Amino acid sequence: MKEMTKIALDAMGGDNAPKEIIKGAMEAVSARSDIKVILTGKEDVIKEELAGYTYNKEQIEVVNTTEVIETAEPPVMAIRKKKDSSIVVGLKMVKNGEADAFVSAGSSGAILAGGQLLVGRIKGVERPPLAPLIPTEKGFSLLIDCGANVDARPSHLLQFAKIGSVYMEHIMGVKNPKVAIVNIGAEEEKGNALVKETFPLLKECQDIHFTGSIEAREIPHGQADVVVCEAFVGNVILKLYEGVGAVLVDKIKGGMMANLRSKIGALLVKPALKATLKDFDASEYGGAPLLGLNGLVVKTHGSSTAKEIKNTIFQCVTFKEQDINQKIKECIQQPEEAAE
Amino acid sequence: MKEMTKIALDAMGGDNAPKEIIKGAMEAVSARSDIKVILTGKEDVIKEELAGYTYNKEQIEVVNTTEVIETAEPPVMAIRKKKDSSIVVGLKMVKNGEADAFVSAGSSGAILAGGQLLVGRIKGVERPPLAPLIPTEKGFSLLIDCGANVDARPSHLLQFAKIGSVYMEHIMGVKNPKVAIVNIGAEEEKGNALVKETFPLLKECQDIHFTGSIEAREIPHGQADVVVCEAFVGNVILKLYEGVGAVLVDKIKGGMMANLRSKIGALLVKPALKATLKDFDASEYGGAPLLGLNGLVVKTHGSSTAKEIKNTIFQCVTFKEQDINQKIKECIQQPEEAAE
Numbered sequence: 001m002k003e004m005t006k007i008a009l010d011a012m013g014g015d016n017a018p019k020e021i022i023k024g025a026m027e028a029v030s031a032r033s034d035i036k037v038i039l040t041g042k043e044d045v046i047k048e049e050l051a052g053y054t055y056n057k058e059q060i061e062v063v064n065t066t067e068v069i070e071t072a073e074p075p076v077m078a079i080r081k082k083k084d085s086s087i088v089v090g091l092k093m094v095k096n097g098e099a100d101a102f103v104s105a106g107s108s109g110a111i112l113a114g115g116q117l118l119v120g121r122i123k124g125v126e127r128p129p130l131a132p133l134i135p136t137e138k139g140f141s142l143l144i145d146c147g148a149n150v151d152a153r154p155s156h157l158l159q160f161a162k163i164g165s166v167y168m169e170h171i172m173g174v175k176n177p178k179v180a181i182v183n184i185g186a187e188e189e190k191g192n193a194l195v196k197e198t199f200p201l202l203k204e205c206q207d208i209h210f211t212g213s214i215e216a217r218e219i220p221h222g223q224a225d226v227v228v229c230e231a232f233v234g235n236v237i238l239k240l241y242e243g244v245g246a247v248l249v250d251k252i253k254g255g256m257m258a259n260l261r262s263k264i265g266a267l268l269v270k271p272a273l274k275a276t277l278k279d280f281d282a283s284e285y286g287g288a289p290l291l292g293l294n295g296l297v298v299k300t301h302g303s304s305t306a307k308e309i310k311n312t313i314f315q316c317v318t319f320k321e322q323d324i325n326q327k328i329k330e331c332i333q334q335p336e337e338a339a340e
Numbered sequence: 341m342k343e344m345t346k347i348a349l350d351a352m353g354g355d356n357a358p359k360e361i362i363k364g365a366m367e368a369v370s371a372r373s374d375i376k377v378i379l380t381g382k383e384d385v386i387k388e389e390l391a392g393y394t395y396n397k398e399q400i401e402v403v404n405t406t407e408v409i410e411t412a413e414p415p416v417m418a419i420r421k422k423k424d425s426s427i428v429v430g431l432k433m434v435k436n437g438e439a440d441a442f443v444s445a446g447s448s449g450a451i452l453a454g455g456q457l458l459v460g461r462i463k464g465v466e467r468p469p470l471a472p473l474i475p476t477e478k479g480f481s482l483l484i485d486c487g488a489n490v491d492a493r494p495s496h497l498l499q500f501a502k503i504g505s506v507y508m509e510h511i512m513g514v515k516n517p518k519v520a521i522v523n524i525g526a527e528e529e530k531g532n533a534l535v536k537e538t539f540p541l542l543k544e545c546q547d548i549h550f551t552g553s554i555e556a557r558e559i560p561h562g563q564a565d566v567v568v569c570e571a572f573v574g575n576v577i578l579k580l581y582e583g584v585g586a587v588l589v590d591k592i593k594g595g596m597m598a599n600l601r602s603k604i605g606a607l608l609v610k611p612a613l614k615a616t617l618k619d620f621d622a623s624e625y626g627g628a629p630l631l632g633l634n635g636l637v638v639k640t641h642g643s644s645t646a647k648e649i650k651n652t653i654f655q656c657v658t659f660k661e662q663d664i665n666q667k668i669k670e671c672i673q674q675p676e677e678a679a680e
Contacts, residue, residue: 074529109525137587150524150532184490184575185449189414192490192572216579220587232532233576235524239556240577244584247477247560248620252592255616256609265608269595272602276595280588 004036005317008090008099011041011049012068013106014304021105022049024309029059031310035317038099040065040086065089071302075109075148079117087111091118094295101296101316103287105304112148115290115297122325124333125292127152129160130231130299131167132288134241135280136222142168142177143219143227146234146288154198157181157228158205162331163291164226165208170322171315176209180224182233183213194230202228207331249277286311289319292328296320344376345657348430348439351381351389352408353446354644361445362389364649369399371650375657378439380405380426405429411642415449415488419457427451431458434635441636441656443627445644452488455630455637462665464673465632467492469500470571470639471507472628474581475620476562482508482517483559483567486574486628494538497521497568498545502671503631504566505548510662511655516549520564522573523553534570542568547671589617626651629659632668636660 009025011018018041025037036059039046043064050060067085069078079088087106091114093099102119104111112130121128129145144164145152152160161179168177181202183191188199190213202210214224219237229237256266286308287300296319300312349365351358358381365377376399379386383404390400407425409418419428427446431454433439442459444451452470461468469485484504485492492500501519508517521542523531528539530553542550554564556577569577596606626648627640636659640652 137590182576184572195572216576217583217586219580220583232524232535233573236522236556236573236576237580240559240580241584243557243560244581245588246557248585248588250477251616251620252613255613258612258615262609262612265605265610265612268605269602269609270605272598272605273592273595275598276591280591 004034005101005320006036006038006099007313007316008038008040008063008093008102009309009313010086010090010102010104010106011039011046012065012086013104014300014302015105016303016305017105018045018049020304020306021309022046023306024304024313025060026053026055027306027310028313029055032314032317033059035059035313036061037313038063038090038093040090040093041068042066063089063093069107069110071107073107073110075107075113076117078107078110079114087114088118091115091297094297095119099295100320101298103298103300103309103312103316105300105302105309108299109148111297111299112290115293119293119295119297122292122294122329122332124329125163126159127156128290128292129163130288130290131164132238133172133285134219134227134238136220138222140172140285141219141222141225141227142172143229143234143237145229145231146238147231147290150230150232152194152230154194154201157194157198157230158201159292159332161202161205161208161210161226161228163328164228166324166327166331167289167291168225170324170327171318174225177225178211178223179208179226179228180211180214182216182219182227182229182237184215186213186215188212245280286315289315292332294325296325344374345441345660346376346378346439347653347656348378348380348433348442349649349653350426350430350442350444350446351379351386352405352426353444354640354642355445356643356645357445358385358389360644360646361649362386363646364644364653365400366393366395367646367650368653369395372654372657373399375399375653376401377653378403378430378433380430380433381408382406403429403433409447409450411447413447413450415447415453416457418447418450419454427454428458431455431637434637435459439635440660441638443638443640443649443652443656445640445642445649448639449488451637451639452630455633459633459635459637462632462634462669462672464669465503466499467496468630468632469503470628470630471504472578473512473625474559474567474578476560478562480512480625481559481562481565481567482512483569483574483578484631485569485571486578487571487630490570490572492534492570494534494541497534497538497570498541499632499672501542501545501548501550501566501568503668504568506664506667506671507629507631508565510664510667511658514565517565518551518563519548519566519568520551520554522556522559522567522569522577524555526553526555528552585620626655629655632672634665636665
């Protein structure tokens with residue numbers, strides 16, 4: 001019999017919790033019998049929601065937690081104080097080996113801080129990067145790091161490049177992924193102090209397919225599979241992507257409503273346009289993994305729907321099946337360490 | 341008689357030179373009699389182009405230069421070696437007071453380096469910031485700094501905030517402009533080392549209307565009039581803006597061509613959509629000024645058309661009329677220095 005992948009899922013996190021979270025879990029377990037979802041959160045709320053479904057009882061477990069971490073709370077404090085929250089309990093299950101992964105649409109700060117504090121890093125990983133997939137003209141790229149730890153050092157960025165390559169190759173199936181570093185020009189001598197120091201390390205690294213610098217303008221064109229940057233810059237890229245996209249789509253919708261002629265046209269183009277914009281929707285690809293931990297922690301969008309939760313759960317299964325953490329160990333550690 | 345504003349214009353710079361550059365100059369001088377444009381570049385090429393126009397000879401001067409700086413050349417070296425280039429000659433005219441401003445669509449690197457090396461900074465200005473206007477949902481914001489000097493210090497960012505406020509108030513007519521610093525969260529304790537050190541300086545500054553942090557997601561929504569950041573981050577924001585916009589518009593166009601129904605719809609929405617996307621086009625607002633120099637240097641888009649050149653020339657006139665450099669001196673320097 002195939003081994004089960006056990007996923008702790010925060011039933012309380014995100015704008016659409018618990019309804020869409022539980023719906024996503026239901027869709028995942030009904031699609032695959034090798035998944036067990038452990039829902040953390042207020043038992044009575046979860047059970048009420050579960051009552052509307054028929055499902056294999058062995059694939060769903062509820063772990064009652066009495067507290068909820070709100071998005072506005074200072075993350076580290078919240079993790080320390082709210083020991084019986086859906087996030088802390090879920091993360092501890094990963095730490096203790098009771099779950100292979102923890103998935104949450106809740107407070108980013110608490111998930112990032114808690115992932116590091118409670119689950120712990122793989123030996124040799126200096127900083128666990130948060131690595132969302134971003135949509136591009138050609139498909140998607142991995143943006144690594146968008147996490148909580150800013151002001152990275154060159155050695156951190158080198159690790160991000162290696163870890164990101166493992167992820168893209170073995171989870172997303174991109175052979176020999178192209179790695180580039182975010183820069184303000186294409187030439188090697190360009191950049192800030194961090195990029196200038198990191199560039200030669202990436203160039204010399206034998207484990208990755210480094211293609212040089214990438215200007216921000218080229219990122220949406222999909223010129224690189226793994227886009228390496230420091231977390232402050234990564235956060236700006238991720239959020240500006242969302243912001244420019246949202247404003248532009250709004251403007252276009254507004255423009256289509258300008259007059260009768262354009263309104264009729266809008267009705268005709270709408271279905272085709274919807275399909276196009278879906279391509280540019282990050283939630284198609286599941287959540288953003290926090291990589292390099294002793295287990296897997298995935299942050300999904302605050303606005304996650306059932307579909308994103310389901311896709312994220314499948315992503316966790318692939319992560320386990322492909323033994324990604326062993327592969328990360330092998331690329332980060334010296335040979336004698338990795339064999340330990 | 342009203343004083344003339346003298347603008348040195350690089351007739352050789354940009355993808356559409358000399359045709360669109362000279363066309364822009366012609367449109368500017370025929371619209372206003374208080375402008376004199378000094379075209380720098382290859383005299384024979386310029387004269388051939390000018391032959392197609394009728395214009396007031398006193399408003400156009402041609403200064404022959406024999407060299408052209410290419411965009412791929414290392415900037416500082418190019419400025420030092422090509423002393424008879426359209427960029428170096430134009431910048432020196434500003435330095436010597438023969439022109440009030442220099443405008444070029446040529447090599448960004450050469451214009452930024454040359455502006456600092458040849459024109460020189462206003463006393464007290466630590467770093468001259470490059471400050472383009474970026475389109476937003478509500479209109480536009482000033483993004484300051486997108487220049488060549490990365491790894492800024494907190495005191496530089498404080499100056500950018502002050503200089504940017506002067507520009508937005510007196511050139512763009514935004515009363516009491518809202519100033520925000522680019523950050524990875526809205527809370528005061530968030531950020532990298534630079535932002536954390538800069539935040540209290542901005543908060544204490546009496547000369548600006550500081551509203552706190554701005555996340556990249558909010559920039560396109562126009563939440564701040566003056567968006568302060570270090571040049572590396574500014575460059576990423578500016579170029580990602582262009583990149584996401586270009587890919588999304590392409591995707592939408594492609595989506596409209598998906599089938600016959602959508603093609604008919606596309607024909608109907610096209611005029612309204614074109615007007616909408618024009619709102620989101622940075623070239624409407626003219627070029628990006630390099631501020632804090634003893635004179636004005638403006639970099640326009642490499643793809644500048646006559647319209648952007650004309651708008652940039654008008655921008656230079658307002659800059660002189662509003663005596664922006666005196667206002668920058670007053671906000672940067674101690675009272676005794678500004679009176680010198």
